[in-house]
Amino acid sequence: MGTITFEGVSKIYGGQREVRALDDISLTIGEGEFVALLGPSGCGKSTLLNVLAGFEKVTKGELLFDGTTISKPGPDRGVVFQEAALFPWLTVWQNVIFGPQVQGMARPEYEPRARQLLDLVGLTSFADALPVQLSGGMRQRVGIARVLVMNPRALLMDEPFGALDAQTRLSMQQLLLDVWQKLNTTVLFVTHDIDEAILLSDRICVMSARPGRIIKTIPIELARPRSIASLTSPEFIAYKAEIMADIRITDHH
Amino acid sequence: MSSSSERVSSDTDGKRDTVSSWTGASLAARRGLRTAALAVVLPLAVIIIWQYAGRGGSLFGGVLPTPDRVWEAWRIWAFGPTGLGLNPYSGTWLANLLFSAERVGKGFLCAIVVGVPVGIAIGWNRISAGTLDPTIQLLRPIPITAWLPFSIAVFGIQDIGAIFLISLGAFFPIVLNTAQGARDVERNLIRASLMMGAGRWTVLRRVVLPASLPSIFTGLRIGLGIGWTAVIVAEMVAVKSGLGYVLWDAYYVGRMDVVIADMATIGLLGLLSDMIIMQIERWVLNWRRLQSYQS
Numbered sequence: 001m002g003t004i005t006f007e008g009v010s011k012i013y014g015g016q017r018e019v020r021a022l023d024d025i026s027l028t029i030g031e032g033e034f035v036a037l038l039g040p041s042g043c044g045k046s047t048l049l050n051v052l053a054g055f056e057k058v059t060k061g062e063l064l065f066d067g068t069t070i071s072k073p074g075p076d077r078g079v080v081f082q083e084a085a086l087f088p089w090l091t092v093w094q095n096v097i098f099g100p101q102v103q104g105m106a107r108p109e110y111e112p113r114a115r116q117l118l119d120l121v122g123l124t125s126f127a128d129a130l131p132v133q134l135s136g137g138m139r140q141r142v143g144i145a146r147v148l149v150m151n152p153r154a155l156l157m158d159e160p161f162g163a164l165d166a167q168t169r170l171s172m173q174q175l176l177l178d179v180w181q182k183l184n185t186t187v188l189f190v191t192h193d194i195d196e197a198i199l200l201s202d203r204i205c206v207m208s209a210r211p212g213r214i215i216k217t218i219p220i221e222l223a224r225p226r227s228i229a230s231l232t233s234p235e236f237i238a239y240k241a242e243i244m245a246d247i248r249i250t251d252h253h
Numbered sequence: 254m255s256s257s258s259e260r261v262s263s264d265t266d267g268k269r270d271t272v273s274s275w276t277g278a279s280l281a282a283r284r285g286l287r288t289a290a291l292a293v294v295l296p297l298a299v300i301i302i303w304q305y306a307g308r309g310g311s312l313f314g315g316v317l318p319t320p321d322r323v324w325e326a327w328r329i330w331a332f333g334p335t336g337l338g339l340n341p342y343s344g345t346w347l348a349n350l351l352f353s354a355e356r357v358g359k360g361f362l363c364a365i366v367v368g369v370p371v372g373i374a375i376g377w378n379r380i381s382a383g384t385l386d387p388t389i390q391l392l393r394p395i396p397i398t399a400w401l402p403f404s405i406a407v408f409g410i411q412d413i414g415a416i417f418l419i420s421l422g423a424f425f426p427i428v429l430n431t432a433q434g435a436r437d438v439e440r441n442l443i444r445a446s447l448m449m450g451a452g453r454w455t456v457l458r459r460v461v462l463p464a465s466l467p468s469i470f471t472g473l474r475i476g477l478g479i480g481w482t483a484v485i486v487a488e489m490v491a492v493k494s495g496l497g498y499v500l501w502d503a504y505y506v507g508r509m510d511v512v513i514a515d516m517a518t519i520g521l522l523g524l525l526s527d528m529i530i531m532q533i534e535r536w537v538l539n540w541r542r543l544q545s546y547q548s
Contacts, residue, residue: 099449
C-alpha cells in the first residue's frame with residue numbers, strides 16, 4: 001500500500017504566457033520507498049507534490065495512488081507544508097487531533113495514538129501551547145505528528161525543513177529518519193538541499209526547470225538505518241559529487 | 254506621577270535595578286495609570302478653558318452653558334425626582350440611556366447575525382460573491398439618513414424602525430470586513446484541512462471562520478460606531494424616546510445644558526461599548542497576542 005504512479009503527467013498553467021510546470025513526468029514510487037525530489041526553485045517540484053496531494057489537477061496524463069486516480073486531497077496522503085500551516089487558534093494537541101476529529105473518529109480511537117506521536121516528536125509537555133509560542137522546528141514537528149496520526153499511506157513533504165536554521169534542520173532530519181525507519185510509510189520529499197536528499201532518501205529524482213522534467217534518477221544505496229553521522233561518510237561525499245556534477249551540467253544547457 | 258513614570262520608560266538605558274525590583278504586574282499597573290493620566294489631560298484642559306471663558310454661566314451670548322451648569326443639568330437629569338414638576342427631563346437619564354442602548358444592542362445583533370454569514374459567503378464562494386456583492390456595493394453608498402423616510406413609511410414611529418436603521422448601518426462594515434477576512438485566509442490552512450479529510454462545511458466552520466475573526470472584529474468595531482450614529486438619527490426623527498429623542502427635544506425647548514449632557518452621554522456610551530468589544534476581542538483572539546517561549 002502506498003504506491004504512487006505518474007504516467008506522462010503534464011501540468012500547464014494558463015494565463016498570458018503558458019507555463020509548463022510539469023512536462024511528461026513518468027515516475028513510480030514503490031510501497032515504503034523514500035524518494036527525494038531535488039531541484040532549483042521554480043522547477044515544478046512543488047507542483048508535482050500538489051497534484052499528488054490533490055490540491056491541483058493534472059492537465060494531461062494519469063496519476064494513480066494505489067491504482068486509483070487521484071481526484072482530491074485526502075488523509076491517505078499526509079502533506080507536511082513548508083511553513084507547517086498549523087491552525088494558529090488551536091493548541092498543539094488540538095492541531096494534532098484535528099484530522100481524526102473532522103473525520104468523525106471517536107476519541108478513544110485516536111487519543112492513544114495521538115499521545116504516542118506527540119511523545120515521538122518530543123512535544124508532550126507542549127500539548128497545551130499555541131503555535132505562536134513554538135519555534136519553527138517545534139511547529140514542524142507538530143506538522144509531522146498531525147499527519148502521522150491519520151496513518152497515511154504516503155507522506156508528501158514540501159521542503160519541510162527549508163525555513164529552519166542549519167542546526168534545527170539536522171535534528172529534524174534525524175527525527176524524520178527515526179520516525180520513518182519505524183513506520184516505513186512511502187515518502188515523497190521535495191527539497192533543494194542536496195545533503196538532505198542524499199541523507200534521507202532511497203532514490204533521488206533530479207528535476208530541471210521550465211519545462212519541469214525529471215532529468216536523472218539516482219538510487220542512494222547508503223546502509224540503513226542512517227543517521228546524521230552518515231553525512232560525512234566517503235560514500236555520501238561520492239554521491240554528493242555525482243549530483244553536483246549533474247546539476248552543473250544542466251546549468252550549462 | 255511624571256517623575257515615577259519617567260523611570261518606567263527608562264529601563265532600557267541602565268536603570269535595570271530600579272525596574273527589576275518591580276513585578277510585571279505593578280509595572281503594567283503603572284503603565285495603565287500613565288495612559289489614563291495622559292488621556293484625561295486634553296478633555297480636562299478643554300473643560301477648564303470653557304469654564305473660564307464663559308464667566309457668568311454661558312458663552313456665545315447665552316447660547317452655550319458652562320460646564321458647571323451642564324453638570325448640574327446632568328445631575329438632575331440623572332438623579333432628580335421623576336414625574337411632576339417643571340423639568341420634564343428630571344430623573345429620566347437612565348431610562349433613555351437604556352432605550353438607546355437596547356436599540357443599538359438589538360440592531361447590532363441583527364447586523365452580526367446577517368452580516369457575518371453573508372460576509373463569509375462572499376469571501377469564500379465566487380458564486381455568492383457574484384450574486385451578493387454588487388447589490389451590497391450599490392446599497393452601501395446610501396447614507397443611513399437617506400433611509401429615514403423609507404423606514405418611517407414602512408415601520409412607522411416605532412422601535413423596529415430604529416433597529417432597522419441601526420442594523421443597516423452596522424451591516425455594511427461587518428459584511429465587508431468579514432468578506433475580506435474570508436478572502437485572505439491562508440491557502441495552506443485550507444489545503445491542510447482538506448488534506449486531513451475536512452468537508453466543505455467543516456472547512457468553513459473550523460478554518461475560514463476562525464481565520465477571519467480578526468477582520469470580523471474590525472468590522473464589528475466600525476459597525477458598532479455606526480450603530481450609535483444611527484440610533485441617534487433614528488431617535489431624533491422616528492421614535493419618541495432615547496438619547497436622540499431627548500437631544501432634539503431639549504434643543505427645541507432651548508435646554509442646551511441638557512443637549513450637551515446628552516452628547517457627553519452618547520460619547521461615553523460609545524466609548525464604553527467599544528471597550529467592551531475590544532475586551533471580547535482580546536479574549537477571543539488570545540492566540541494572536543501570546544509571545545513565543547523562544548524569544
